[in-house]
Amino acid sequence: MPTTASDMSRETSKMADSQHEQQTQGGKGLRHKIAHDEFVKHGDKALAMAEDRVLLTEADSRRICRKTDLNILPLLCWVYFLQILDKSVIGYSAVFGLRQHAGLVGNQYSTIGAVGYYAQLGAQPLAAYLLVKLPVRQMMPAIVFCWGVSLCGMAASNNFGSLVGTRFLLGFFEAACLPLFSLVTISWYRRSEQPLRVAAWYGTNGVATMLGSAISYGLGHINSSVLYSYQIIFLVFGLITVITAPILYFRLDNSIVSARFLSEDDRKKGVERLRANNTGVVNTEFKWKQVLELFIEPKTWLFLAMSFCVNVGASVSNVFGPLILQGLVGFSSYTAILLNIPFGALQLIVILASSWAAYKFKTKSWIFGMAMVPVVIGVAILYALPHEKSNQGGLLVGYYLIAFVFSANPLIVSWMSANTAGATKKAAAFTAFNAASSAGNICGPYLFKSTDAPDYYPGLKAVLAIFCVLVGLVALQAVNLAYLNKRKEKQRVANGKPAKITDRSMTNKYEAEDEAKDASLGQMAFLDLTDGQNDEFQYLL
Known part of the structure; x- marks a missing residue:
């Protein structure tokens, strides 16, 4: 029978596992020399490239990184911007009459805000599998097109049932976005470079808040006899997303191994510069044993608990931000929208600042902890300060301090990526992260019940406790x-x-001489071993 691509992938993976078993069974100083022609025969181009170590200078590394920044990073930033914009547009629409025109009562608005995260939660197992099996160039345009169509569907919705259905589809197709972007980032960049790149695309949270608020403000003034203001907002953002999908297909590359913007020589050098990551490049076999390893590790559950806590708080500003400004702080609809623009600017600033600090000081934990202190203070102000007109300034400061929470997710993503290896394990880790994030976003809106409006004291008290727990985690x-x-x-x-x-993956410069000294190390970097299996893996605090 002819050998299929999946058979070749499994054979390559078995060879990698065999090499690992030989090493763990004890040959001292055993080097993992795997023949180049064997990997070519089994169709694994990444491993074939990795076997022949090439000379890579600091100038080469910088040039390849710069080309990657120009060709891959803008696409990630634009698509993530759209994802955040499309997700949070529900909050802007609420200010422009969504609840009244769609006849929403009780907690129905909260349900619409949360149902997308139910969809994301349910979609994560499928997303984990597809992230391993499907090329990025096919998967990303497909999910972008589908969630754009779903948002356009929300524009045609005028009651609770149709809004819930289209919002569910929107969440379902967005489910793989953050895990996919995380995997793309760690597949193209060294560990030292990853925090700033994650910050670049995740920082569009703030840009989306600023531009989303400004555009919604303008669209909200359109008088139409056919569409309500919230329907116009949904339709415009949805169509922009749909148009983006085909552009992605023609511009995106699957991995550094097949990058069209790099020469054949630079592709080999690009693989070499990622060797110190010890997290591999590409593998298309889904390994259940890597999933098992992931979920028996305490570090996994600590990361997931952090994600849950962070997103309980983040959902408050995403879904209820304009309503809090309007009700709790006491501003009009249009003023509430405009005052959300500085909130978005602060989001962007804290994301970039915290990620730069992580890059500069080569650590995540203490930067993460310090960034959460202003969040605790902000929620405490909203809870403790009387909700009176005379306290508008203080309450607004408290609300703006919550923006520091948006530094948390990029720090967790880059922290997880730096501490996880193995193709299946990485995919499962990021989808599990997204599941925990979805769970937090589900719970967040329900902490703020309509019966507690406009003060929301019980919700604020609960969020304050959650952020205190987060610092401990x-x-x-x-x-x-x-x-x-x-x-x-x-x-x-x-x-x-x-x-x-x-740990040369955390150095700011690629030192070819230093890498050559450690030529006996790094032989397992592309064998699809997990961080638990690879004895050369080093965890980043």
């Missing part, structure tokens, strides 16, 4: 990762390697 994860690094040192010594090795 960050500290606990730092301790856990430090312990795992100590265990890795013992594992290396048992395998005949130095206990202490330099």
Whole structure:
């Protein structure tokens, strides 16, 4: 029978696992030399490239990174901007009569805000599988087109049932967005470069808030005898998203191995510069044992708990931000929309600042913890300060301080990506992260019940407690990762390697001479081993 692509992928994976088994069974100083022609025969171009180590200079590394920034990063930023805009447009529409014109009563608006996250939660297992099996160039345009059509469907909705249905589809097709973007980032960039790149596309949260508020303000003034203001808003944003899909297909590349904007020589160098990551490049076999490893690790559950806590708070501003400004702080509809623009600017600033600090100081935990302090203070102000007109300034400051929470998700994403290896394990990790994020976004709106309006004291009290717990989780994860690094040192010594090795993936410059000194290391970088299996993997605090 002819050999299929999946058969070749499985054979390549078995070879990688066989190499790992030989190493763990104890040959001291064993080098993982795998023949180039074997990988070519099995159709694994990435591993074939990785086998022949090429000379890579700092100038080469910078040039390849710059080309990647010009060709891949803008696409990620634009699509993530659309995803955030399309998701949060429900909040702007509420200010322009969505609840009244669609006849929403009780907690129906909360249900519409949350149902998209139910869809995301349910879609994560399928998303994890597709992220491993489908090329990026096919998957990203497909999901973008489908969620754009869903948003256009919301424009045709004029009652609770139709709004719930189209919002559910919107959430379902957006489900793979953040995991996909996370995987793309770690597949193209060194670990030291990842925080700023994650910040670049995730920072469009703030841009979407600013531009979404401004555009919605303008669209809300359109007088139409056919469409309500909220329907115009949905339709405009939906059509922009639909048009983006074919552009993505023609502009996007699947991986650095097949990048059309790089020469054949630069593709090899691009693979080489990612070797120190120890997280691989491409593998299309879905490995259940990697999923099992992921979910028996305490660090996974700590990351998921952080994601849940963060997004409970983030959902408050996404869905209820304009309503809080209108009701709790006491501003008119149009003023509430305009005052959300500085909130978006602050989002962008804190995302970029915290990610730059993570890049500069090569750590995540203490930066993460410090960034959450203003959030705790902001929620405490909203809860403690009397909700009176004389306190508008103080309440507005409290609301703006909540913007610091948007620094959390990019920090968690880059923290997780730096501490997870294995193609299936990474895909499962990011979809699990998105599931926890969805759970937080589901719970968040329900903390703010319509019966508690306009003060929302019970919801604010609950969010305050959740953010205090979050700070504790960050500290606990730092301790856990430090312990795992100590265990890795013992594992290396048992395998005949130095206990202490330099994590070159976290250096700002690519030093070819330093890499050459460690030529005996890095042989397992592209074998699709997990962080638990690879003794050369180092966890980042």
